[in-house]
Every structure is written in structure tokens, then in C-alpha cells.
Amino acid sequence: MKSPVNQTTLPDTIARVGQLALDFFNEAGTAAILMFRILAGGKNLWKDRKLFFEQALRQGVRSLPLVMLVGIFTGAVTAWQGNYQLKGYVPLQYLGVATLKAVVIELGPVLTALIIAGRVSASIAAELGTMRVTEQIDALESMGISPIRFLAVPRFFANLLMMPVLVVLADFIAMVGASFVATALLGMTAAMFWNQIPTFFEVFDIVAGLIKAFVFGAITAVMGCHIGFTTRGGAEGVGMATIRAFVWSCLLILVMDYVLAMILF
Amino acid sequence: MIEIRNLYKSFGVKSVLSGTALTIAKGESLAIIGQSGCGKSVLLKHIVGLLKPDAGEVIVEGENIWQVSLERLYEIRQKFGVLFQGAALFDSMNVAENISLGLREHTLMSETAIAARVKDCLAMVGLSGSEDMKPSELSGGMKKRVGLARAIAMKPSYVLYDEPTTGLDPITADTINDLIIRLNERLHVTTVVVTHDMVSTYKVADRIVMLHDGKIIYSGTPSEVRETDNPVVRQFIEGRAEGPIKTATTRAT
Numbered sequence: 001m002k003s004p005v006n007q008t009t010l011p012d013t014i015a016r017v018g019q020l021a022l023d024f025f026n027e028a029g030t031a032a033i034l035m036f037r038i039l040a041g042g043k044n045l046w047k048d049r050k051l052f053f054e055q056a057l058r059q060g061v062r063s064l065p066l067v068m069l070v071g072i073f074t075g076a077v078t079a080w081q082g083n084y085q086l087k088g089y090v091p092l093q094y095l096g097v098a099t100l101k102a103v104v105i106e107l108g109p110v111l112t113a114l115i116i117a118g119r120v121s122a123s124i125a126a127e128l129g130t131m132r133v134t135e136q137i138d139a140l141e142s143m144g145i146s147p148i149r150f151l152a153v154p155r156f157f158a159n160l161l162m163m164p165v166l167v168v169l170a171d172f173i174a175m176v177g178a179s180f181v182a183t184a185l186l187g188m189t190a191a192m193f194w195n196q197i198p199t200f201f202e203v204f205d206i207v208a209g210l211i212k213a214f215v216f217g218a219i220t221a222v223m224g225c226h227i228g229f230t231t232r233g234g235a236e237g238v239g240m241a242t243i244r245a246f247v248w249s250c251l252l253i254l255v256m257d258y259v260l261a262m263i264l265f
Numbered sequence: 266m267i268e269i270r271n272l273y274k275s276f277g278v279k280s281v282l283s284g285t286a287l288t289i290a291k292g293e294s295l296a297i298i299g300q301s302g303c304g305k306s307v308l309l310k311h312i313v314g315l316l317k318p319d320a321g322e323v324i325v326e327g328e329n330i331w332q333v334s335l336e337r338l339y340e341i342r343q344k345f346g347v348l349f350q351g352a353a354l355f356d357s358m359n360v361a362e363n364i365s366l367g368l369r370e371h372t373l374m375s376e377t378a379i380a381a382r383v384k385d386c387l388a389m390v391g392l393s394g395s396e397d398m399k400p401s402e403l404s405g406g407m408k409k410r411v412g413l414a415r416a417i418a419m420k421p422s423y424v425l426y427d428e429p430t431t432g433l434d435p436i437t438a439d440t441i442n443d444l445i446i447r448l449n450e451r452l453h454v455t456t457v458v459v460t461h462d463m464v465s466t467y468k469v470a471d472r473i474v475m476l477h478d479g480k481i482i483y484s485g486t487p488s489e490v491r492e493t494d495n496p497v498v499r500q501f502i503e504g505r506a507e508g509p510i511k512t513a514t515t516r517a518t
Contacts, residue, residue: 135353142313143367143419144343146335150370 027248031226034152035218038225041146041153051154059120059155060162066119067112067166068173074107075099075174079181092186096193097200099178104209105265108171110257113216116163117249121224124155125245128228129238137229152225156218163217164210171209208264215260216253223249266291267312267423267455272321273479274307281307282318283479291422294449294456296470298463298501300510303476305459306350306427312457313345313425314338343371346416346424346454350431352408354400360387360411361396367419386414389451390444406437410444417448424448426458430465442468463502467491475501477510 045052078099086095128151131137137147182188224245231241267289274282281304289295289312299305310316311323314330323330325341333341354363364383368374374382387393390410400408409429416424426445430438442465449456449469460466466473467487475483475498483490483498490498500508 130356134351135349136355138310138315139347139349139353139355139415141315142342142345142347143370144339144341145366145370146339 027226030230031222034148034226034229035156035222037148038152038156038222041149042157044149045153045157048149048154051150052158055154055158056162059116059158060165063116063119063162063166064169066115067170070111070115071108071170071173072177074111074170075103075177075179076181078102078107078174079178079186083182083186092188093192093196094200095182095186095188096178097196099182100175100197100201101205103174103178104171104205106257108174109167109209109212109216110253112167112170112213113163113220113253114250116159116166116216116220117223117246117253120159121220121249122242122246124221124224125228125231125241126238128152128225129231129241132229132231133234133237147229152221152229155225156221159221160214160217163220164213167209167213208260211264212257212260215256219252219256220249223252266326268322268324269308269312270322270324272308272311272323273319274304274311274316275319280479282311282321285321285476285480287474287481289455289457291455292453294445294458294469294471296458296460296466296473297476298461298466298473299476300501301461304479305461305476308476309347309425309427309457309459312423313342313347343367343419344422346419346421348409348412348416348424348426348429350428352400352412354403354408354411354415356400358400359396360392360398360400360403360414363400363411364415364418367415371419382418383414386418387411389417389448390414391440406433406440409433409441413441413444413448417452417454420452421454423455423457424452426456426460428460428462429458430460430462435464438462438465439468441465445469463504 079095082095082098082102083092086092086098090098128137131151137151140147140150179190179193182193183190227241227245227248231237233240267287269285269287269289272282272285273280285304285308287297287308297305297308307316311318312325314323317331325344328337328341330338330341354360355366358366361380361383364386365379368379368382383396384393387395390413392407392410392414395403395407395411400411403411413429429441429445433441445456445458446469448454456469458465458469467490470487472484472486473490474481477497483493483495485493490502493499496509500510
């Protein structure tokens with residue numbers, strides 16, 4: 001016989017689902033309010049340009065090697081698998097344009113954003129979370145300095161600027177990787193790989209990729225700052241904040257990728 | 266002058282402040298004593314507006330800090346210097362950058378004038394020459410002194426100390442006590458010290474108040490505290506487990 005203690009009733013389940021939904025909207029709502037306050041604080045960006053450039057260096061320039069590495073393998077695998085999927089249905093000369101479209105519209109922005117979620121969003125959450133639990137954020141406030149202006153605004157705008165730059169570089173390197181695979185392993189000439197691109201490629205594809213990059217840049221920075229600012233409970237809390245920032249950023253990137261695909265295409 | 270009127274604050278189901286009322290006169294040196302976890306630091310954070318009360322008012326020089334704009338609240342906070350329990354130095358900055366941050370943010374002082382102020386503040390806390398050190402290179406006592414130098418850099422009217430001697434050896438703790446007294450005399454600031462260290466309390470305070478069960482239950486000079494027959498205060502200052510204050514052990518028995 002089942003123990004009554006372990007039985008989950010329907011009202012319990014409904015209550016739990018309701019609580020999860022409330023938590024989700026509470027988290028998303030608080031993060032959205034933070035984003036509006038950061039945007040309003042953007043007017044001080046020129047005054048805080050030193051902080052902005054420091055963050056652009058940390059978040060953007062230092063992410064370059066990782067983004068490049070992921071870019072080259074993304075392009076290589078896209079060309080290789082593209083060849084496998086198109087073979088017998090579509091002439092191989094369209095592999096170049098098919099790879100470019102896949103990379104620019106989808107793989108470049110999404111994979112770069114997922115890397116930034118791991119590298120930047122989690123690190124912002126850990127850094128601000130540590131500042132929260134060691135009272136450094138309280139110290140800033142007690143000195144009459146807004147933590148949003150001093151900490152969140154430079155991080156947000158640096159990520160907003162650097163994400164599209166990283167995406168464009170990742171796209172470029174991905175195409176270099178794809179071109180290498182096509183010419184060295186699939187028996188294509190460079191001309192065969194690149195020639196169809198001007199015919200079928202549209203500028204809007206680049207614009208759509210950049211719109212995604214801006215949105216993903218905003219998501220990763222805001223979630224890192226929001227979760228960092230609301231960290232509680234010492235080292236364990238900082239560890240949890242790091243995980244939460246990564247998970248929330250990835251989740252929102254994938255959800256927004258779908259929403260933007262619906263809107264843009 | 267700071268007036269705290271009928272302050273209430275709860276965290277979840279735990280009520281921390283329940284009708285706390287306190288007036289802090291200009292220029293006085295006040296110690297707020299009480300058991301660990303009784304809400305002393307919470308009260309201190311309410312004074313500087315780091316926590317918002319569930320009910321009640323905090324009036325700083327005639328202004329209710331929760332009825333003014335956020336910009337005004339940030340301006341009011343510039344009247345305060347706060348030494349946090351763990352010093353709360355900014356890890357990413359060196360000692361000089363920590364001390365000068367408020368000056369860079371809120372004044373138009375030249376770099377030379379800022380460097381001179383930093384030097385003065387470090388001299389006042391006995392740490393001359395440590396400008397380039399990182400917080401990770403400092404001992405606990407040094408961190409507190411740099412925190413104190415940062416707290417006084419903006420020449421505040423009020424200096425708040427959260428457990429200034431906790432975690433320090435008796436000699437270093439006494440150095441901090443001397444520093445609090447010296448700064449109070451030299452800078453003519455209003456001093457509020459939150460502590461459970463009675464040696465420190467007797468040394469630095471003109472007036473002592475005790476926080477218990479979310480309320481201020483006693484107020485008196487150090488000599489009055491020593492003589493009081495209030496059973497709660499007596500148990501606390503004598504450091505006895507038995508008495509009206511329930512500890513974890515006495516609650517269990």
C-alpha cells in the first residue's frame with residue numbers, strides 16, 4: 001500500500017505548476033524592469049566610458065579565441081553535413097550559399113550567444129553575486145553610487161556592442177572553415193563554393209542575424225546582472241547564481257530565436 | 266539629527282524590527298548593542314536607506330528618506346560614511362581607488378587633490394604608503410582601516426560602523442576603537458556603532474541603547490549601563506546564558 005505522505009494530489013500538482021509559472025513571470029518581470037532601468041541609465045555611458053571599454057575588452061575581445069574556435073568548426077561541420085544532405089537532390093555548387101545562409105541566419109548568432117551565455121552571463125552573475133554577498137554593492141549604494149549605473153550599464157552596453165561584432169567574426173571564420181572542408185575534403189573548387197553566393201544571398205539575411213545578435217546580447221547581459229544583483233547566501237548562492245544565469249540565458253536565447261524567426265522570416 | 270520612528274521589518278515570517286524608535290543627536294557617539302541576529306545591522310542599513318522598512322519612518326535632517334526621489338536618496342547617502350562588517354572593499358580596485366571612488370563620482374576635485382585626500386585619509390588610519398595594495402593583500406585589521414579611510418574620504422556628517430571589532434584580535438580591536446574616538450573628535454561627526462563587544466562599547470560610546478525583540482528597550486550612558494538593574498541589559502553585559510534573553514540552548518531546555 002502506498003504511503004499517504006508520498007501521494008501527490010491533483011490540487012498539489014496544480015499549485016506547484018502555478019507556483020512555477022508565478023516564479024517564471026516574477027523572474028522575467030524583474031529582469032525586464034532592470035533592463036528598462038539600464039536603458040534609462042545609458043545617458044551616463046559617455047561619463048563612464050572607461051568602465052564601458054574595460055567591459056568591452058573583457059566580454060568581447062577576450063571571448064574572441066573561443067568564438068573563433070567554435071566558428072571554424074561550425075562552418076566545417078555545416079559544410080560536411082550539408083554535402084551529405086544535399087547529395088543526390090541539389091547540385092553541390094549550392095553548398096556555399098546553403099552554408100552561408102545557415103551560418104548567418106541561425107548558427108552564427110545562436111552558437112555565439114550560447115558561448116557568451118556561458119562565458120559572460122555566468123561570469124557577470126558570479127562577479128556581481130560575490131559583490132552582493134560581500135556587501136560591496138551595499139557599500140556602493142551607501143556612497144551614493146547607483147549599482148545599476150556603475151555596474152550594470154557598462155556591462156549591458158558592452159555586451160550589446162560586442163555581440164554583433166563577435167557574431168560577424170564568427171560568421172566569417174565559419175565560412176573560412178566551410179570553404180576549407182569544401183575544397184580540401186569534398187573535391188570542390190573555391191570558385192564552385194563561392195560563385196553562387198552573390199546570386200542567392202540577401203542583405204536582409206545579415207540584418208536578421210545582427211538583429212538576433214543584439215537581442216541575444218541584451219538577454220545575456222541583463223540575465224547576468226539581474227541574477228547577480230539578486231544573489232543571496234554566500235559561496236553556495238554565488239555558485240547557484242552562476243548556474244541560473246547560464247540556464248536562463250540559454251533558455252531565453254532559444255525562445256527568442258524562435259520568436260524572432262517567426263517575426264523576421 | 267536622525268529620527269527612527271516606529272520601524273517594522275520582517276524577512277518572510279521572521280519579524281526583525283517591530284516598532285523600533287530611536288533618535289540620534291548631532292555629534293553624539295551612540296552604540297547600539299544587542300544579541301547576534303537581533304537586527305542591529307538591519308537597523309543600521311535602514312538608517313542609510315539600504316533596506317526599505319515595511320512600516321515606519323527614517324528621518325535624516327528633516328527628510329523622510331523613503332519619501333524623497335531616488336536621486337535625492339543618493340544625495341542624502343553622501344552624508345554618510347559606512348564601515349561594513351567585512352569592510353566590503355572593492356576587490357577589483359586597489360586601496361587608493363577604493364578610497365577615491367566617492368570623490369571621483371561626486372566631486373570635481375583634480376587628480377592631485379584626490380591623491381592628497383587619499384594620503385590624508387590613509388595617514389589618519391595609520392596606513393600611509395599602502396595606496397597601491399590590493400584588498401587581497403591586506404590583513405583583517407588593515408581592511409577595516411582602509412574601509413574606515415573610505416568611509417571618511419567624503420567628509421561625512423555621520424559615520425556608521427557595523428561590528429567594527431568583530432573578528433579582530435584584542436589589540437587590533439583596541440586600535441580600531443582608538444581610531445573611532447580620534448575620528449569622532451577630529452572630524453566632529455555623529456558616530457553610530459553597532460556591536461556586541463562591550464569593551465568596545467564602553468570605550469567609544471557617549472550613549473548606549475539596547476535592541477531586543479525588535480525594540481529599543483534601554484538607553485543610557487556607559488556608567489548608567491554599568492549600574493542598571495534592567496535584567497535584560499544585565500544579562501547581556503554580564504554575558505550570562507541564563508536570564509530573560511532566550512538563547513538557542515536555554516530555549517531547548
